[in-house]
Amino acid sequence: MGHDAFDLVIVGGGITGAGALLDAAARGLRVALVERADFASGTSSRSSKLVHGGLRYLDQKEFVLVYEALAERQILLRNAPHLVEPQPFLFPLFTRGSGPARSQAARAYARTIGLALWLYDLTGGLRIGKRHRRVSIPRALELFPALDPSRVASAYLYYDARADDARLTLAIIQTAVHRFGAPAVNYTAAVGLEKSSGRISGVRVLDGVGGRELTIRAPVVLNAAGVWSDDVRTLDEGVHPGTIRPAKGVHITVHRSRLPVDAAVIVPAVPSKTWSMRFTGRPRLSILSRGAAMAKNATILGVMLGHATPAQAAGIHAALVEGLRNGTLRPVVGVEIPLKDAPRSHEAVMEAGHHGKVVLVP
Ligand SMILES: Cc1cc2nc3c(=O)[nH]c(=O)nc-3n(C[C@H](O)[C@H](O)[C@H](O)COP(=O)(O)OP(=O)(O)OC[C@H]3O[C@@H](n4cnc5c(N)ncnc54)[C@H](O)[C@@H]3O)c2cc1C
Numbered sequence: 589m590g591h592d593a594f595d596l597v598i599v600g601g602g603i604t605g606a607g608a609l610l611d612a613a614a615r616g617l618r619v620a621l622v623e624r625a626d627f628a629s630g631t632s633s634r635s636s637k638l639v640h641g642g643l644r645y646l647d648q649k650e651f652v653l654v655y656e657a658l659a660e661r662q663i664l665l666r667n668a669p670h671l672v673e674p675q676p677f678l679f680p681l682f683t684r685g686s687g688p689a690r691s692q693a694a695r696a697y698a699r700t701i702g703l704a705l706w707l708y709d710l711t712g713g714l715r716i717g718k719r720h721r722r723v724s725i726p727r728a729l730e731l732f733p734a735l736d737p738s739r740v741a742s743a744y745l746y747y748d749a750r751a752d753d754a755r756l757t758l759a760i761i762q763t764a765v766h767r768f769g770a771p772a773v774n775y776t777a778a779v780g781l782e783k784s785s786g787r788i789s790g791v792r793v794l795d796g797v798g799g800r801e802l803t804i805r806a807p808v809v810l811n812a813a814g815v816w817s818d819d820v821r822t823l824d825e826g827v828h829p830g831t832i833r834p835a836k837g838v839h840i841t842v843h844r845s846r847l848p849v850d851a852a853v854i855v856p857a858v859p860s861k862t863w864s865m866r867f868t869g870r871p872r873l874s875i876l877s878r879g880a881a882m883a884k885n886a887t888i889l890g891v892m893l894g895h896a897t898p899a900q901a902a903g904i905h906a907a908l909v910e911g912l913r914n915g916t917l918r919p920v921v922g923v924e925i926p927l928k929d930a931p932r933s934h935e936a937v938m939e940a941g942h943h944g945k946v947v948l949v950p
Contacts, residue, residue: 589771594618594806597791599778599820602632603753605812606760613768620770620804622793624777627761630814633754636839638852639664639672640748643708651711658712661749664756665716671759674716675750676851678723678731679705680743694741698722705746713747720746731851745851781809781824 596612598605601623612619623629641658642650664672681701683694705713705720713720721744728743729735764770775796782790782803790805813820815834822828 589620589773589802589804592618592620592805594620594804596620596808596810597622597804597806598810598812599791600630600812600814600816601627601757601761601772601774602630602812602814603628603757603760604632604814605810606632606757606764608810608812609770609772610760610764610768613764613770619764620806621761621764621772622776622778622791622804623772623774624796625774627772627774628754628757630816632757632814634837634839635753636837637750637753638675638748639751641708641711641713643704643746643748643854646704646707646711654708654711658708658715662712662715664751665749668751668756668759671756672749672751674718675748676731677746677748678728678743678851678853679746680728680732680735680853681741682739683741691741698742701744705744708746716747716749718747720744732849732853734849748852750852778813778820779823 595617596619598608598612598619598621601621605621605623606627609619609621639661641654641661643654645654645657661672665674679701681694681698702720702722709719723731723743723745725737725740725743727745728740729737731745761772765772776793777796778791779794779801780792781788782792782805788807788809790803791809792801792803794801811817811820815832818829818832
C-alpha cells in the first residue's frame with residue numbers, strides 16, 4: 589500500500605469503516621482501510637447484536653433516523669439473510685400504583701406503547717413482513733416464564749432483527765476486498781497525518797507485525813475510529829478535541845437453563861429512563877446502562893440488579909449472573925447535552941482548515 593496512491597484512506601475497521609470501504613470501492617474510488625487490531629475488535633464485536641430502527645428514538649421525535657434505520661435493516665435482511673434475521677421482541681408492561689388508578693394508569697400506558705409500536709410499524713417496521721400485536725399475559729409468560737404474573741398488566745410483541753455484528757463487519761470488508769479489490773489491512777495503526785501545502789496528502793501508519801512505518805498517500809482521510817475518533821484527530825491537531833462522549837454498555841451472562849426466554853424482551857426502566865434491559869434470547873442477557881457510566885463493576889451490578897421493580901419482576905437476581913462484560917463504549921456525539929437526549933444519528937464532519945480530513949461517527 590505504501591507504493592500506491594489512493595483517492596481515500598479509511599482509519600478504523602469496525603462496521604463504520606467497513607461500510608465506507610465497500611461503498612467507496614463500489615463507486616469506483618481507489619480506497620484502502622487500516623485497522624490497528626483485529627477487524628471489528630472495537631465496539632463492532634461487542635454490541636447487543638440488534639439491527640433495529642430504534643423504537644426509543646421515536647420518543648425523541650427522531651422520525652427520520654428511525655425511518656432510515658428501518659430502511660437499512662431491510663437492506664441487510666435482503667442482502668445478508670445468512671447473517672441478519674428477524675427477531676421477535678416481547679414488550680411486557682408492568683402495573684404501577686394501586687386501586688382503580690392502577691388499572692387506569694396501566695390502560696393509558698398500554699395505549700401509549702401501542703401507539704409507539706404503530707408508529708414504528710408505519711415508519712418502516714412493517715417491511716419485515718409482520719406487524720406488532722398485543723399478546724395475552726399467558727403467551728407473554730410462555731415466551732418469558734421468569735416474569736412475575738402478578739405484575740404484568742399487558743404485553744406486546746413486535747419485530748426487529750438480530751445479527752452477528754463481527755461476522756457482518758468481516759463480510760462487508762471481504763466483499764470490498766474480493767469483489768472490488770480494495771485493500772484492507774489489520775494490525776496497522778494510523779500514527780500521523782501527512783500534509784502538503786496545508787492539505788492532507790496521506791496517513792502515516794505503523795505496521796504492527798513488521799514494525800515498519802510507512803505513508804499511504806491519499807488526498808482524503810476518513811476517520812472511522814469510533815469511540816477513538818478524537819484520539820485520531822489528536823494525532824493531527826495536537827489537542828484532544830473532546831467531541832465524543834463514550835457511553836458505556838454492560839452485558840451480563842445468564843445461562844439459558846436458569847432464565848429460559850424465547851424472544852428478546854425489553855423491560856423499560858421505571859421510574860427513570862436511564863436503564864433498559866434487553867434479554868436477547870440467546871444464552872446472553874444484555875443490560876445497557878448509561879447512567880453509571882464509569883462506575884466499578886460491582887457497583888454497576890448492584891445498581892442494575894437492585895434497581896427497583898422491573899428487574900425484580902423479571903426475576904433477575906445476582907445469583908443468576910455468570911459473567912459480566914463491562915466497559916464496552918459507544919461513541920455518542922455531543923458533550924453538553926444529557927446522554928439520553930444526545931443524537932444517535934451519524935455525524936460526518938468535514939474539517940475546515942484541514943482540507944481532506946473527514947470524521948465519521950456512528
Ligand atoms: C453495549 C453496546 C451495545 C450496542 N448494541 C448495538 C446494537 O444492538 N445494535 C446496533 O446497531 N448498535 C449497537 N451498538 C452501537 C454499535 O456497536 C456502534 O455504533 C458501532 O459498533 C460503532 O462502529 P464503529 O466502526 O464506528 O466503531 P468500532 O467498531 O469501535 O471501530 C473503530 C475501529 O477503529 C480502530 N482504531 C482506533 N484507532 C485507530 C488507529 N489509530 N489506527 C487504526 N485503527 C484504529 C479500532 O481498533 C476499532 O476497531 C452498541 C454499542 C454498545 C456499546
